[in-house]
Amino acid sequence: MSNIKTFYDLINFANSQNKKIFEICQENEAYEMETSIENIRNKVFDNINVMKSAINEGIKTNEKSLSELSGTDCYKMQANISKASLLFSNVMNKAIVYALACCEQNATMGKIVACPTAGACGIIPGAIISISEELKIDKEIQINALITAGEIGRIIACKMALAGACMGCQGECGVASGMASGAIVEMLGGSNEQIINACALTLKNIMGLTCDPVAGLVEVPCVKRNAFLTIHSFTGANLAMANIKSFIPLDEIIDAMKEVGNLMSVTLKESSQGGLSTTKTALAKQAQLEKIWKNN
Amino acid sequence: MENTTSLFDIIGPIIIGPSSSHTAGACRIGMIARKIYGKTTLKKVKFVLYNSFSKTGKGHGTDKGLLGGVLGLKLSDKNIKYSFKIAQEQNIKVELEYCDDFNRHPNSVDIIFDDNKMKISANSTGGGEIEVVKINENPCRLKGDYPTLILNYKDKPGMVSLVTNLICKKNINIANMTCSRSSKGQIANMAISLDNNLDNSDIKTLENMEEIYFIRYIEALEK
Ligand code: SF4
Secondary structure (H helix, E strand, O other): OOOOOHHHHHHHHHHOOOOOHHHHHHHHHHHOOOHHHHHHHHHHHHHHHHHHHHHHHHHOOOOOOOOOOOHHHHHHHHHHHOOOOOOOOHHHHHHOOOOHHHHHHHHHHEEEEEOOOOOOOOOOHHHHHHHHHOOOOOOHHHHHHHHHHHHHHHHHHHHHOOHHHHHOOOOHHHHHHHHHHHHHHHHHOOOHHHHHHHHHHHHOOOOOEOOOOOHHHHOOOHHHHHHHHHHHHHHHHHHHHHHOOOOOOOOHHHHHHHHHOOOHHHHHHHOOOOHHOOOOOHHHHHHHHHHHHHHH | OOOOOOHHOOOOOEEEEEOOHHHHHHHHHHHHHHHHOOOOOOOOEEEEHHHHHHHHHHHHHHHHHHOOOOOOOOOHHHHHHHHHHHHHHHHOOOEEEEEOOOOOEEEEEEEEEEOOEEEEEEEEEEOEEEEEEEOOOOEEEEEOOOOOOEEEOOOOOOHHHHHHHHHOOOOOOOOEEEEEEOOOOOOEEEEEEEOOOOOOOHHHHHHHOEEEEEEEOOOOOOO
């Protein structure tokens, strides 16, 4: 598609055309797929709708996953929101609930949008849907936000594989969080520079995040991690909206992340051979699951 | 996912969780295997899961994904979760076996239809991408991302050009092609991936050729 492969090029090109990042992205995508911008936006909206139904299902159901490692936390969190015994504004608590809802749907074989991956499927909906509800942001702006997130992810994916097995979780939940922070800035009316800065600030602070899921399943730490990194994206967006800049430019941060990912031991990259996955508790759970599953 | 080109590789795909390789990839393997087998009715299917598929498959619903694909369910169909029940309703017997074989890909499976009528070996290579590596023990490399023609024919000079000529006449480009044979003069196999779809009439032409024993044309898989 577009030959824009760096954030430096993206921002220069967008600014020279006096356009927002999402506009550049949707134009390129429409050109590449030989279709109209309207069709692209409709397809993006289809994804938003699947995100919303994953959230609704996730909040409604209180079903444990096959391994029983996850599935009921969204329900607990939701129940406590109404009690107002929690810190944070309503939008942040909603974001946590929504991120958990998507991931619990994922863990219980529900329908989700892999964004950018299935393991990180809660972060972008957690941010976009909660904010759009609380700040009454309309459909078109939600679409602009998701396209902005997608363009950020697309450029990062030009440099590294967005997969825990290659880059650790910094390449999945980390990248999702950077994408979400850019989307939030777009929803708040920030500039292209602010979008890129939000992403840069967010990514700098997830570098080195390992992928060490218990028993090799996308549940612990993944489900709750989505909630944490949704809130992380709020911090990046807020800093950028206050015109705080990242000292290191985003392109260089991505290069550094890739270097870190390559240096990371394979035991910490989705192989379940190190980190959390080889703790005493994790190994005991894994042994228990292996025993149960062998017998049926 | 390196050098991703589309926005919708990042925002999407829409799938049934929890894992693009262990659930969505498994479903795509099931889909392509059923298409290669071709029969509309199915009595029995056996899955032999290897390595990571064997170890974490239960927790990832790999078994349900594979069976869902065999039953023709889409990647985003919520019924994947209930594929065993659906198979039971259709009187399809399902068997599962869990193995380790470190000569094979980490996410690997054999699908055996109707007591050895056909055996398909495939790998889930990440991000929902798959590769069929053997059909009835004959090596191949099918990723399901292009329309593909699979042929079993008599090993003799001129057979390959016969088929490629027909494709060439239709002005269709060949994206990838593999050939192999059991032994000289016996049965040979060909798998050809194409940039565009062939017509039914072309496939009929090939079907009617005497020395072609088996032909299957499968369209690109849903992503
Ligand atoms: S820990 Fe690994 S499996 Fe879990 S979300 Fe992160 S990258 Fe995916």
